[in-house]
Amino acid sequence: MEPLLTVKDLSVSFNTTDGTVYAVNNISFDLYPGETLALVGESGCGKSVTTMSLLGLIPKISGNNMSGTAVFNDGVSKKDLLKMSEEGIRKVRGGQIGFVFQDPLNSLNPVMTIGQQIAEPLMEHLKIDKNEAERRTIELLERVHIPDAADRIRIYPHELSGGMRQRVMIAIAISCSPKILIADEPTTALDVTIQAQIVDLIENLSKELNLSVIWITHDLSVVAGLADRVLVMYAGTGIEIAQVDELYDYPSHPYTRGLLGALPNPDMESSKRLISIPGSPPDIYTAPYSCVFASRCKFAFDLCHKELPKLVELGNNHQAACFIAEQLRSEYV
Amino acid sequence: MSNENNKTLIEVQDLKVHFYLKASGFFNRKRQAVKAVDGVTFDVRENETFGLVGESGCGKSTTGRGILQLIRPTAGSVRFENIELTKLGKEAIRCMRPKMQMIFQDSYDSLNPRHPIGRIISDPLVIHGIARRGSAELKERVSELMNMVCLNPGYVNRFPHEFSGGQRQRIGVARALALNPKFIVCDESISALDVSIQAQIVNLLQELQEQFGLSYLFIAHDLNMVRFISNRVAVMYIGKIMEMADRQTLFKSPLHPYTKSLISAAPTPNPKFERNRQRIILSGEVPSATNPPKGCVFNTRCPIAFERCSQEIPEYREVAPQHFVACHAV
Numbered sequence A: 001m002e003p004l005l006t007v008k009d010l011s012v013s014f015n016t017t018d019g020t021v022y023a024v025n026n027i028s029f030d031l032y033p034g035e036t037l038a039l040v041g042e043s044g045c046g047k048s049v050t051t052m053s054l055l056g057l058i059p060k061i062s063g064n065n066m067s068g069t070a071v072f073n074d075g076v077s078k079k080d081l082l083k084m085s086e087e088g089i090r091k092v093r094g095g096q097i098g099f100v101f102q103d104p105l106n107s108l109n110p111v112m113t114i115g116q117q118i119a120e121p122l123m124e125h126l127k128i129d130k131n132e133a134e135r136r137t138i139e140l141l142e143r144v145h146i147p148d149a150a151d152r153i154r155i156y157p158h159e160l161s162g163g164m165r166q167r168v169m170i171a172i173a174i175s176c177s178p179k180i181l182i183a184d185e186p187t188t189a190l191d192v193t194i195q196a197q198i199v200d201l202i203e204n205l206s207k208e209l210n211l212s213v214i215w216i217t218h219d220l221s222v223v224a225g226l227a228d229r230v231l232v233m234y235a236g237t238g239i240e241i242a243q244v245d246e247l248y249d250y251p252s253h254p255y256t257r258g259l260l261g262a263l264p265n266p267d268m269e270s271s272k273r274l275i276s277i278p279g280s281p282p283d284i285y286t287a288p289y290s291c292v293f294a295s296r297c298k299f300a301f302d303l304c305h306k307e308l309p310k311l312v313e314l315g316n317n318h319q320a321a322c323f324i325a326e327q328l329r330s331e332y333v
Numbered sequence B: 001m002s003n004e005n006n007k008t009l010i011e012v013q014d015l016k017v018h019f020y021l022k023a024s025g026f027f028n029r030k031r032q033a034v035k036a037v038d039g040v041t042f043d044v045r046e047n048e049t050f051g052l053v054g055e056s057g058c059g060k061s062t063t064g065r066g067i068l069q070l071i072r073p074t075a076g077s078v079r080f081e082n083i084e085l086t087k088l089g090k091e092a093i094r095c096m097r098p099k100m101q102m103i104f105q106d107s108y109d110s111l112n113p114r115h116p117i118g119r120i121i122s123d124p125l126v127i128h129g130i131a132r133r134g135s136a137e138l139k140e141r142v143s144e145l146m147n148m149v150c151l152n153p154g155y156v157n158r159f160p161h162e163f164s165g166g167q168r169q170r171i172g173v174a175r176a177l178a179l180n181p182k183f184i185v186c187d188e189s190i191s192a193l194d195v196s197i198q199a200q201i202v203n204l205l206q207e208l209q210e211q212f213g214l215s216y217l218f219i220a221h222d223l224n225m226v227r228f229i230s231n232r233v234a235v236m237y238i239g240k241i242m243e244m245a246d247r248q249t250l251f252k253s254p255l256h257p258y259t260k261s262l263i264s265a266a267p268t269p270n271p272k273f274e275r276n277r278q279r280i281i282l283s284g285e286v287p288s289a290t291n292p293p294k295g296c297v298f299n300t301r302c303p304i305a306f307e308r309c310s311q312e313i314p315e316y317r318e319v320a321p322q323h324f325v326a327c328h329a330v
């Protein structure tokens, strides 16, 4: 199967008063039709910047630098999302690529009704008239299980709860039959029971609509339930990528091992200690020239502080960027 | 770790904290009450971690604050080492303060940005007249506290913004420990931290507990973490405790339909388990505390509710030794 999206060597840096921030460094991944790929990592590791680049949302101002390619293959043609015109990417964003962000209140317009906010992009992207747009809007709201949809189209975002607003965002995201849905921490601000509702909704929609989903989160428990494949990021770098089972059973980058070890397991005795990773993530004012995890890694040796490890294939489409990844992987068999 | 024979440190009886909102409109003289905490009963033993979970707004923080008398309760009793706190005046509470501390969710908001951390950590000692500012004794105690939470004492003159989130949380812990408390309310103390840093703080809390026999009221929305760290756990819903038991019982054989759905909704870091599990997905959302449902507060979302549930408040009762449930169906 050919990938729907091929991201290769994506790098993004920002010029700030404190210096250049190397937010994303040579990230590469494929996204296949119908699959859910999770991007996980701790705060500031570059998850949002990665997806903002794909959506053309990185401000094109001097000092901001973006390189690499992100080829989107919609079956008809191939286009590099990073090199598209402002006009072109606007058509893709909200069209073939839908998106849902963490805070729906920031993404929704407070002075427009729910109905208007769904109908307008519909009319713009699909060139349909107002009545048709309203009919489709109600259908979409029903699809995301908003009760009394026909009445709700006339209310404003602040009249809805957080969970309901996120449903509205999802309705907007799928309104133009996208091929890809980008979900950036869509459930992080929600309560457990509401989170379960939203995860369930997105999972069902992605099956029904054969959507490919890029799901961004820092929560390895949420990922476990919904991802087909997982890309782990650290300090702007992709450090491990694998099928979800392979990754959780055989984490082969010391950082991934550390992350999974830091989580309590349901059956763990509380007299046990969690495995913590000492220190904190490095600042990212220099482009990586050595292993980004070296300063916290208990396996680190000379080379790790001198050279940048590349992703190595460990079998099973499992790759990790660590000089001893093969050795760590082989410990499991 | 604690067991059932440990002495009771804190006894909370039918605690109520109601907030009164200003009525809107001239003719509307009746003030609206938010029954944030509406009759909770539990105890915290010595050397125990008592977990408190529930969805946003269910009254967890208010319960913690009500116990510490940071908000004076509307009704009910809180006994700390057999002293009734709700009856104490301001000055008497101040004298009790060293024994009961709180660690907040966002240490950044609770640390004065203009003070070096040495000052922040030593303030409680000075305020309670235990050591004089500038004294050698105070300096030594601050170094000791910083060592305790694995902060380099050499950083004593740095300001909060010069530290990472995890380090700031340690500063909060050091400050809370300064007065040798017996009881600490940890209100979402690790929620804002990254996973790898959370584990550092949780390990630290556990080490300190073993060392000093501390008791914690551990408030968090991360059920996996609460399950790991707590000896006993209470589940709250709109101001009331729905179920309370030791952690194994509560997580392995929950009886209340709300506990069951909460646990089934909380994901675990185990892909195979997650794929095969049956989630109980509750419909609807949490009703508001200003207008809680009649009868059982959970009845509007409960998958097994029957007629009686919307009419009669279920009694919070001990259904098995040390296992309390408020549900008509149990």
Ligand SMILES: Nc1ncnc2c1ncn2[C@@H]1O[C@H](COP(=O)(O)OP(=O)(O)OP(=O)(O)O)[C@@H](O)[C@H]1O
Residues within 6 Å of the ligand: A014, A015, A016, A021, A022, A023, A041, A042, A043, A044, A045, A046, A047, A048, A049, A050, A218, A284
């Ligand atoms: N416009 C910008 N200008 C300067 N720096 C930026 C900008 N946007 C992001 N950054 C920096 O880039 C890095 C990566 O940020 P990003 O938002 O991608 O992190 P993230 O992984 O999404 O984190 P979180 O989990 O907290 O959302 C951070 O250090 C951030 O401060």
Ligand SMILES: Nc1ncnc2c1ncn2[C@@H]1O[C@H](COP(=O)(O)OP(=O)(O)OP(=O)(O)O)[C@@H](O)[C@H]1O
Residues within 6 Å of the ligand: B019, B020, B034, B035, B036, B037, B054, B055, B056, B057, B058, B059, B060, B061, B062, B063, B221, B289
């Ligand atoms: N000072 C106050 N005045 C009025 N209402 C308040 C006040 N403090 C809390 N409340 C209300 O009391 C209820 C319980 O709030 P509380 O902060 O205890 O919940 P919580 O369980 O800690 O929630 P979260 O998980 O979001 O922290 C909420 O409805 C809240 O809006």
Ligand code: SF4
Residues within 6 Å of the ligand: B256, B257, B258, B296, B297, B298, B299, B300, B302, B303, B304, B305, B306, B309, B314, B326, B327, B328, B329, B330
């Ligand atoms: S008392 Fe009734 S409504 Fe409440 S939880 Fe039990 S069964 Fe459900």
Ligand SMILES: [Mg+2]
Residues within 6 Å of the ligand: A047, A048, A049, A184
């Ligand atoms: Mg982000």
Ligand SMILES: [Mg+2]
Residues within 6 Å of the ligand: B060, B061, B062, B187
């Ligand atoms: Mg709270």
